Amino acid sequence: MAQGRIKRLQSAARSYSQPFKVAEQAVCALCDRPIPPALRDAHHLIPKSRGGVVTVFMHRACHKQVHALFTETELARHYPSPEALREHPEMARFIHWVQDKPSDFNPPTRRSRSKGQF
Numbered sequence: 001m002a003q004g005r006i007k008r009l010q011s012a013a014r015s016y017s018q019p020f021k022v023a024e025q026a027v028c029a030l031c032d033r034p035i036p037p038a039l040r041d042a043h044h045l046i047p048k049s050r051g052g053v054v055t056v057f058m059h060r061a062c063h064k065q066v067h068a069l070f071t072e073t074e075l076a077r078h079y080p081s082p083e084a085l086r087e088h089p090e091m092a093r094f095i096h097w098v099q100d101k102p103s104d105f106n107p108p109t110r111r112s113r114s115k116g117q118f
């Protein structure tokens, strides 16, 4: 019976060693960088209004960009995963642009195609 207990402890240790980020080390689902708690937004992969319950963490700036580009219908139909969002050309451009900015960078949302403004 003592052995059974040891077994359980070992399997717990195994699952703990998997790459697991605690909440304060949240990483952005889009740009893959750490998110300061003050700029952390939860994004519903399928909008709440469509019954979605799964959320991912994003920078506020990244999150704003998602909603500037996509309607809730588009999100629900075509972009219900971070992978799908990242593959959109405008999103890919934004991620490339934001990745060399500080992780606490919080720019106004870009809606135009003007380059070099920031």
Ligand SMILES: [Zn+2]
Binding pocket: 028, 029, 030, 031, 032, 033, 058, 059, 062
């Ligand atoms: Zn981000």
Ligand SMILES: [Zn+2]
Binding pocket: 042, 043, 044, 063, 066, 067
């Ligand atoms: Zn959102």
